[in-house]
Amino acid sequence: MAKIEVSNIYKIFGPRPQRWLEAARSGMSREDLLARSGHTLGLRDISLSIEEGSIYVIMGLSGSGKSTLIRHFNRLIEPTAGQIRVDDVDVMSLGTRELERFRQQKMSMVFQRFGLFPHRCVLDNVAYGLKVQGVARPERERRAQHWLEQVGLEGYEKQYPHQLSGGMQQRVGLARALATDAEILLMDEAFSALDPLIRREMQDQLLQLQSQLNKTIVFITHDLDEALRLGNRIAILKGGELVQEGTPEDILLAPADDYVQAFLQDVNRGKVLNAVHACNAPRFSPTTRSRPAHVVERMAQQGLRFAPVLDGKRLCGVLTREAAERALQAGARDVSQYVEAMASVPASAGLDEVLGRMLHSTAPLAVTDENDEFVGVLSRRKVVELIRPTLPAEAGVSGDAVEAAGETGGSAPEDERDRPAGAQRSAA
Template sequence: MSKIEIRNVYKIFGPQPQRWLDAVRASSQGEEGAPGQTGTPLSKKELLARSGHTLGLRDISLSIEAGSIYVIMGLSGSGKSTLIRHFNRLIEPSAGCIEVDGVDVTSLGRGELERFRQNKMSMVFQRFGLFPHRTVLDNAGYGLKVRGVARAERRERAMHWLRQVGLAGFEHQYPHQLSGGMQQRVGLARALATDAEILLMDEAFSALDPLIRREMQDQLLQLQAQLNKTIVFITHDLDEALRLGNRIAILKDGELIQEGTPEDILLSPANDYVQSFLQDVNRSKVLNAAHACRVPALTLTMRTRPAHAVERLAAAGLDYAAVLDGKRLAGVLDRPQAERALREGVRDISRHLGDMASVPASAGLDEVLARLLRSTEPLAVTGEDDEFLGLMSRSKVVELVAPVIDGEAGPAQAGAAGQPEQQAAAADAALP
């Protein structure tokens, strides 16, 4: 279910944004330089040159699911921070609709908007936004104070969230006595203390050192597993986006370039701009076994008769096949085992199975790659309750992680890197 719906949002900064709104939709220059309503939309650069106005956002539409972490990313000037500030109307849109739980935020009056900001959304800023003259405890409880919550209750709730973010014992310190990471934890505790359903996090971790940043990402994921908030997270770092986001939107010059799951972005970049973000991404840490799984040409069941198993293996030209017990993986049957079962005259193949190694579909390709390098045996991919999903394709693993191995764009352009891919493909040819 959608928590936030953004539809056709435009933002133009300048003294007369409405006059130039049609120009960024579709324009043709009139005799006196005024925009018309047909033709090619003005670019951000053209709009600035003609009017002195700045294009912040152009026709942005997004749907953000409840309980998800939705990442909006792009380089400086892409419009990502401008967009997130539209959600609680810290910035007013020039056009478009913003709905939260079905309520059009742009229609709220001043009092309604104030209550909406206090109760529905909390914000965590890049530079912490702490009051230097207030203690950690008072900073964490500030949002509750604004709401008029009694002192004893807000201190209790603030202390609870300080414990949750690992700051118990620091409640009487002042911000300048804390490290950057600890200050950001105070900001996170303050946002959580209000119990708002939506967290807006604008470059919240970008000012932190890499190790502290990783710790904060871990902290956020742990808290999200418990709280199931709707989180809108702004970043310019694709590694961070891929690690945190259920879905990712990439902006450039105020326009939406691509939107999708991390896998969508990684496997099917929309253009060169998106591809440039992906150059240094370690795919093996983002993609998982499900991405390199293929349905085998043949599977058998526990009740398959030996004669039928021998016949089917021979017809398919295979040396072995996965054997299922219902939907679950029971083991593997190779030709010698099938022929032995036939000679023994048993009713089915259930007592002649060998073990087949497996990995869960969620296992990262870095883990899978290590398993494949240690053994040439078949590797099954399983889902919930050990449901058999398919077999690991060695050639697909090489294809997906090749940019990590050779540092190039991929196996199609890899030159020498094509050799391991060919070897993997040959190994896959023998698989069922």
């Protein structure tokens, strides 16, 4: 694994880029720079920190600078100014031979148009990077065979690229990149030439492999759905400048400007956001051993109609105010016999799934994590607010109808349903 840091990267294309660097730093527009100097501003003051073991997506429209930027990481394109570090290596300080070794050992690339050698069979294509590294034939063929099996191409070793479908060719390209055991994969529009079904399959393949390999992957795309599905973090470029950077949730919930918002207009939020985004931490969580008098007092003070009951960090059920009052009237020592079952959804459940549960029941819903520990209580109002942009098209019901269900469900007083969620967030 490896961490990538790029700082204050500028790229000006033309015969005298250094002469116009200060103008770019001072904010001269791309159009003015081209008109006055004949030089093209490729990148302006880009700084990114890419965590090891993550999938980092760089996206933007054609001409935004995303492919230019990724080629700076291994200096296939030299920056006009700026710094590039991979772990403790100052990439800008590497000489020709050091840079060649760095490219061979540290980074592999997967290209949009596959980049396969038409005169080499599939096995030799996958083994090519190992051949360049000087690995002996038996070992490189063994490793190439292993990675062909990993991407589902066992039995195609002696075929040639023209005999394979586009999706199969891209799998060969991915196997070739993985065979060198490089810590970083640079994937430049790797799936954009594929039809939608094959593209989805390749995304699944990448996510499956990443769960096993934990590589540092930099993925270039112009497709926001792909970015949201794959990326741990996303950087959006426009005209060679960084417009917004953050988690998929950051981008979706707080777009920086109209340019980013335009990308989001057709996104199905219900498939991107999950239950954690729509849950509130409870104001009061008694245990099964809590005294009825204490519970009744706290619920009355805070205007609560119900409270989740916990045993340590795990959810035991739900206690209504009426049940707590019955326990008090009966002289019960604790509330354990008055706790009712409480339905729950996993924190990873998409809001489209949550919405389906909401429409079939007005009962409160708890949210639990992968260890079955309590995270919070689902806020019906928050679900509506988050999913409303796609609700009519995706669910066939009105937002008002769901909101009304939330009101009659009575999961908490209205002010509690409306307040910001205080629950922990799930990993992206």
